[in-house]
Amino acid sequence: MDRKWLLFPCGLVTGTGYLSTAVDTSFAFDRPLHSIGVLLLFSGLTILAYDAWTTPRRPSTLTNQYRLIPLDDGAGRAVTRDPSPTGPIGARARASDSRKRLILACLLLAIICSRLAVFWRVQRDDECTSPTALVLIPLVLALYHSTLSPSGCMVDFWPDHIFYVLSRGTSRYILPSLLLCVGSFMVSWRAGPLRSSFICPITTSAVTTIPRLQFFGTFLDCAAVLIIFWFVDQEALSNQDGPTESFDVSKLHVLGVTIIASSAALAVAGFIAFWAEPTNREWFLPLHYEYLRHLLRLVIVIPCMIICFFSTARINGVMSTSLLMCFSAAFTGVFWAFRTGVESTFPPKATAELVVYLLVLTVALGLYVLVDSKTENRLSSRAQFRLGRYQALLLILLLCIIWLGGFGYQFSRRRDLTNDHPIAILVKSADSAHERWLSRVKRSRTLLEAVRNYQDRYSRDPPPGFDKWYEFATSRDSAIIDDFDNIDLDLMPFSSLSAAELRKKTGVALAEGSQIGGIKIRGGKAGFVMNGNHTESWVMDGTIRMMENFVDFLPDMDIAINLDHTPRIGLPFSSLRQADSQRQIYPERGSINITVDFSPDRGSTWDDVPVDLQQSHGSLSPHSHPGFSSYGFLSCPPDSRARRESHWTKRNLCTSCAAPHSLGVFVSNWTTSADPCHQPDLSHLHGFYLGSTAHAITHDLIPVFSQSRAQGFADIRFPSPWNYMDKEKYSFDEKHPDPPFIKKENILFWRGADTEATSTDTSNHPWRGMLRQRLVHLTNYETNSHAILLPTRRGTFAYHLDRPRTIMDELSTTVDIRFTNISNCGMADCAAQMSEFGVMPDIDFRQHWRYKFLFDTDGAGPSGRFIPFLRSNSVVFKSSLFREWYDGRLAAWKHFVPVDLRLHDLFSSLAYFGGYGLNEGSKVTMEAKEKAAEKITRESKVWSEKVLRKEDMEIYLFRLLLEWGRLTDDRRVELGFRMPHKKGAGGKGS
Known part of the structure; x- marks a missing residue:
């Protein structure tokens, strides 16, 4: 046999393993019905193409045709010759067979459509699902296979008969399939993912309805698989039932057309739903890049798997090839369970149980290899199973890898156990980290120290008015003088824009932004303008009160205040990277030795906000709610997990999503615990990504001051007036x-x-x-x-x-x-x-x-x-x-x-x-x-x-607005507070 044939079973195993691990994280299932419709279409076309490629061309002029009859079909049953295609008996047989194909095709179409309806209903409440029963399919196939026509070899001695039934007859796959089902079910039940906290309501019928629908769906799956098994049995794959006249069609052709028809039926149903319910249109139309990319992968993988399956089944038989796929999925599942949590003790895994389940699957695999190694339709008194040398070595190597992997996993789990509770470790680590932070942000004792620490920390001179800010902060006994990294972090993207652009964008936000309030500072006095009628005027009142004690020292400026509770500026990763590469570079320290104050005519450079404040429904007007794909992972790098995976199964707890910021189950990094880039499951775990309310969120770099922001947003944070005004004291x-x-x-x-x-x-x-x-x-x-x-x-x-x-x-x-x-x-x-x-x-x-x-x-x-x-x-x-x-x-x-x-x-x-x-x-x-x-x-x-304290809020806002004043000044590169040289200082400048 040509060794190139091995490419097909290897491709089938590889494809099965890929699907077993990739489906749960595929963006293709963000739109499951879209994806299933496309995959059904391409699967049907693949079957038709394979049938056309493998069907031999037969001269239609021949009235008597002969074909070779194999002794064994490769699936353990004898093959008999069909009735002659000529004469009335042959015509009746063809008519009966055509009716059977038509009936089964219609039944399969109905089953697929029903299964899609069940899937859609279960998917809506998948948080209420129970462990799947799909692991029963191999056993159902084996039982069906055992009912097919036996080889006709009978034995009288009952031990030989039992031996024949278990190892040589059409029932020889039952025992391996049974062990496979038991092992797979125990792995999915005992070592499956933990349940998330996503709510399955106890007061609705979903708690009981969804598991019942799952069971019914499994029944439909089994029925569909059995019908497909009939269509693609060994006779069909060997083209022994191929057409002898122009009006005949093969089984594979009928199967392909049926699957394409199911795709068409789904498309018609979707078209009706699209036009019947306007609310469905928002769900139907948006197809983001990640979805299309993952769908393309499945469109390539699944048709290739179909070709590999048919090509493998032509040699090994349909039943044997089906079990090969099932074993591939089962071992992928158990190794995936071993892999999960090796780095830490969470999630909990019953290691000893996993080893037992692995043993069961290994025994099942061994039995499958043994019973499948002999397919001749005859029986000796004592069958001699002889594996080839290379096959035996491969099997031994596989078993060694399995057991070494299992014991290595168990050793790694034991090694992770410690006598210290993780919280004790985290508390000690937090104390040390806080002490290191305090040593780095030690309070400057003089203005000169504060200026030098600022220059060392931010590679630029402090803004004009820094001496007033320092006096303001020290007079209020501020514990922090040097560390205001949040201000630098928030303003960094905006330094990529010119001062004129920042002023213009602020004016646009005030003129057309929904839920945007404006504060104008002119001549040391602050006043506010409101864009429309708002119930959040307390935000403006509190902000102006917060700056009353230092507004005299601020330059003229406009500020766009976000009146919403949620952030507004969600920047794509490309925009963030561009802003970082184009951020303002300031001259080296010492190149300018005198203080340069703000421009005296700043007030005239700000665009006047129209008196009527008519909204023009610009980029800060409500247009959509912040879906995760639009505003959650958009700021993440292309290679981040959130951009590569979609955790669409709300039922399962994504422990690997939490692992990067966790020690076991506990949060070890508070900052990254809110980062969506490694947590695709956050898409359905927070109201910010789930809410139905329309939010005015923009992808443009617009300077808006907000009370908070989520990771990936570019809002400029300022202290909340809620706390300053003691709304809750x-x-x-x-x-x-x-x-x-x-x-x-x-x-x-x-x-x-x-x-x-x-x-x-x-x-x-x-x-x-x-x-x-x-x-x-x-x-x-x-x-x-x-x-x-x-x-x-x-x-x-x-x-x-x-x-x-x-x-x-x-x-x-x-x-x-x-x-x-x-x-x-x-x-x-x-x-x-x-x-x-x-x-x-x-x-x-x-x-x-x-x-x-x-x-x-x-x-x-x-x-x-x-x-x-x-x-x-x-x-x-x-x-x-x-x-x-x-x-x-x-x-x-x-x-x-x-x-x-x-x-x-x-x-x-x-x-x-x-x-x-x-x-x-x-x-x-x-x-x-x-x-x-x-x-x-x-x-x-x-x-x-x-x-x-309130004083700390004032100190923070004062410094923030000084930095904002510098950014919006046309001479911002020259601006800066600089200490004068003093004689006897060794010639060192500030």
Whole structure:
């Protein structure tokens, strides 16, 4: 046999392995029905092309045709010659066969269409799905194969008969298929991905309906596979039923046409849905580059796999080739399970169980190789199975690799176990990192030191007025003088634009931007202009009040203030890279030795905002809600994971997405924990990406000042007027005291409304993925198992899986997290959320001080409670996508407890600080680390009172506006505050 034939089974194995790992992260399934329709079309065309390529040309003038009859079809059953094609018997046989093909083709078309409908319904609520039963398909195929016509070889001795049934007859594939199904099911059930916190509502029928639909879908899959098996059996692939007259068609031809017809039916249904429901059009039309790229991959891979399957089946038989695909998928799955979590102890994997399942699959593979090595249709008294030399060596090598990989994985897992709890490591690391940060940003003692530190840090001279700012900061006892890296980071992209461009873009934003307020500073006085009627005028009032104490020292300027709670400037990666490459380069220090002040005629250079402030619906006008593909990963590098993968399965927890910023289950890098570039699953885990509200977000580099921003956005952050105006203030009295941490109630507490985003899409139910809703559901109604890190008898720590209700019963800390209002939604979604969550009465804000642990999370933007919480005697648990002006001043694990946006670490953190299993009869116990918690409380209170005061907000804004003043001055390269030379200074300039 030509060794080139091996390319086909190798290609089939490779393609199966690729699909097994790539489908769950393919952008092609962002639009699943689009993709399935295209793939069905190309699959049908591939089958037709293969049939046309392999069908021999037969002279139509011959009335009597003869063909070779193989003794065995390669699938273990004898082949008999069909009736002669001539005469009335042959005509009746052809007519009967044609009717059978037509009936089965129509049935297959109906099954495919029904399966697509089931898939569409299940996909809408895939967070409610259970482990798939598709692993049963190999066993179903083997059972069907065993019912085919036997070889006619009978044995009388019953041991020989059993041996024949298990190893030589048409039933010889049953035992390998059974073991394959058992091993695959156990791997998917016991070693499958953990469940995410995405909500499967317990008050809807989806909890029971979706698993039933899954089972029905599996039934349809089996029926479709059996019909396809009939169409592509060995006789069809060998073209023994090929046409003898011009009006006959082959089985493969009928199959190809049927699959193309199913694609056409899906296209017709989509066309009707497109025109019948206008809301569907937004979902149908946007096809981004990543989607098309991944769809193209599948369009190439799947037709190639079809060709490889047919070519392999022509030699090995259809049943044998089908099992080859199934084994490829099964071993890919088990090795993928071994691979996941090798670098750390999370996610938890039952290593011993995985080795057992690997053993089962290996035995099944060995049986498959043995029973498939002999296909002749005869029986000896004792069959002698003889593998070829190279095949035997290959099998031995494969088994060695499997077992070495399994034991190596088990060793790596044992090596990762330590006696130290990860939180203890993170707390110690946070203390060290904060001390290093303090040493780098040490407070300058004199103006000269401040100027030199500024020059060393930012490679330019300070802006004019820096001496006034320094006096302002020191008079208010600022703990930070030198570190204002956030200002430099935020303004860097805008330095790529000229001062005239910045002034013009500011004027455009004020004139046509929705939810944009303007502040004009002229002659040391600030006033504001509002673009239309707004309910957020407090933002402008608070900002002007914040600058009252230093506005006299500011140059004339205009400022565009974002009145929305969410950021507005989402820049593509190419724009960010271009801005970075074109940023302003300032002259070397010492090239100019005198202070150059702001231009005296600055006020006249700013464009006047029209009096009527008519909006022209420009780039900052509402146009769409911020989908993840439009504004989430757009700023990420092309090789980032978010640009390469789509985590479209809402059911599964993407542990590999959290791994880059985590130590086990815990957040180890607070900054990168909000970076979407390595976290494609954030697309359905936060209201900012899920909300139905139209947001005015632009891809243009427009200077807009916002209270916060998400990763990838270019808004200029400034201190929130919400905190400055004490909208939620830390205060206490006799009725609402703030006792010491040790005397507080051992409760994790949160109350709030559904303000994260608006949910009006009743088909996708975006509220199910929003952070606040997931938090309330996880701590009150979640029924799926979650992981928690607990001590073991060996003195180490390991993850245990249990239901949240069981976990919370064992936690020493009570969890009290509920909604107080649900109104940010449409009618149907509001009713669904009210039914799922219910609401509790509002409370006095000062009631929070009763509890040891307070949870803080995003609303429409960043929470305004965080600073008051830090000043209390409670430990703050925080989960947030947004970053504010003080980012970098606070250290996670030193001043607050970070919680991942997936919330999968919440119970483990709470068990560490609050205790676990201290009730009688508990099998696992963990003492509460109250001293560690009290230390965090003390550190956060003291530090926030030093660096997060109102005075610190004023100091930050003052310096920010001086830098903004320099950027918008036509002489910005020359501008700068410079210390005069002093005699006796050794000739050194500043």
